[in-house]
Amino acid sequence: MALRKALRAADAGLGRDYGKLWTSSACSTFGDGIYLTALLLMAAGLTRDPVLLSTVSVAGTLPGLLFALPGGALADRVDRRRIMWVTDAVRFGFVALVAAAVATDRLTIGLLAAVSFALATGEILYTTASQSIVPQIVSRAPERLQRANSRLVSAQILLRDFVGRPLGGALYGVVAWLPPALNALSFGLASALIASVPSRPTAIATARTGLLADLREGMRWLWRHRLLRTLAFAVCIDNFAFMLWNSVLVLMLQDRFGLGGFGFGVMTACLGIGGIVGSLGVSWVSRRAGIAATMMGAMVLEGLATVVVGLTSERVVAGAMLFAVGAAAIGWNVVTVSLRQSLVPAGLQGRVNGTYRLVALAGAPAGAALGGLIGTWQGLRAPFLWSAAVVLLCALMAARVVNRRSVAEAEADVEEDAHLDAT
Incomplete structure (x- = not known):
């Protein structure tokens, strides 16, 4: 019971x-x-x-x-x-x-x-x-x-x-x-x-085709879908940028603010709390601002907040900006995953999701490695500033494709395909 x-x-x-x-x-x-x-x-x-x-x-x-x-x-x-x-x-x-x-x-x-x-x-x-x-x-x-x-x-x-x-x-x-x-x-x-x-x-049986043929079909579908292809590369770049500073965050918090283990836990908790708020509130935002504006707004917010984290000497400000980064990153994730699920045909969900995730994950290791090098060469503020520049530039470039019109066209294509399947 x-x-x-x-x-x-x-x-x-x-x-x-x-x-x-x-x-x-x-x-x-x-x-x-x-x-x-x-x-x-x-x-x-x-x-x-x-x-x-x-x-x-x-x-x-x-x-x-x-x-x-x-x-x-x-x-x-x-x-x-x-x-x-x-x-x-x-x-x-x-x-x-x-x-x-x-x-x-x-x-x-x-x-x-x-x-x-x-x-x-x-x-x-x-x-x-x-x-x-x-x-x-x-x-x-x-x-x-x-x-x-x-x-x-x-x-x-x-x-x-x-x-x-x-x-x-x-x-x-x-x-x-x-x-x-x-x-x-x-x-x-x-x-x-x-x-x-x-x-x-x-929805479809793939047993009669080979594994490589199946993989090519998923990769081909994602590559030909301009909106989702752009989002895949955008999240790859965003993960790269995030790991630039995340790899040195503990050192920055220790050196600049003198935080120990408990203080570091509080700061990382700000990221997590922001993530919870972002995940629960993003549906409300996207209903009012639209899916495209919500995604692009999340990237801009993440970039601007990262700049402040890199420059501030105030613990409270740094915590608030980490909260904003968490809200933006998780809000972006909820909207993009939901959009992808709504646009990809049922029989291709697995392969397209797998291809998308591979592209998304590819940027993180390079970002972590480069962030450590930049922190060593240019100081611990530098990874945050470089990260913010990368995110904001990515948002500017992605906005040419990720807009209200492209999302509406993609959703219309799904409705048209569903209508054809029904007839």
Whole structure:
């Protein structure tokens, strides 16, 4: 009875199946937050060698570049619901293995790195399938998609960053194996919830075509769609710019403001709180200003706020501007994901989402590496100023394509295709 009430509260008028999806996502995200904090502590407890520690982080970033495209093709070949529950079930096994290794004092850096790689691979497969199944569950109506995505994103930020992470650190100090054990439990519950959602086969069968042909079709579709192609490269550049300064943020906050661990946590919390506000408020903004103006406004706000963070010597101002960056970045994410879901044909959702995410992720590693170099050569203010310049220039260039007219034309094309399919 309690579970039924929880699911009804979670569906937000978007249907019982959406309630299960939301609750499943909330469970696994909460567990992720607990585990991610404990992961850093477990690794630091095994070695103080920065190179060895970095292998765990690197292992967690590689799957995004390796499996974004194959994961998209898989989401168009196989029942997306099945991908999600099987992925969570497998992740349950890997994290349970870590819990057992900690409990028996057999944990190694190699095992943590291998599990990080496996979990990140699962995250790629799960997220691509999840983004592709949302339109099947709530329909492709833009307002319903924005509402669905904003609730998913806000819950993820709240439960992972503000509940899960602090709890993970506290639990690790009490019983070291408890955080991975709870994360395993969260994956198990999430898997069971998704498995209970009725099957929704993909719109087209691709079994008669090869994997490479499927991948080319998804890449070709995205490349030929001028609006989504522009957005894909814009988010790639934006991720590059974000990582320019994010890679040196902790040093800047320590050197300029003299902040310790707690102060750094407060500042990063400003980003997260802004993200929650942005995810929940962006639907209201886009209904009044329009989708295109909301996206371009978010980029401009992010760029201007980044300038202020780089120049200010006031903690309160820096915190407020980080809040603005978080609101702009997550608001942009909700609107662009929802727009993409509404424009891409059902049978291509997986491959186009995979291609889009590969392009989007490609800029982050270069930004992180270059940000450190710029900070060393030109000082810690420089990455923020360069980042702002890149974001504002990107917004100026993207505005030539991302405007009210192009969005209206893209939505009209979808309606025309739907009409032709119906006849």
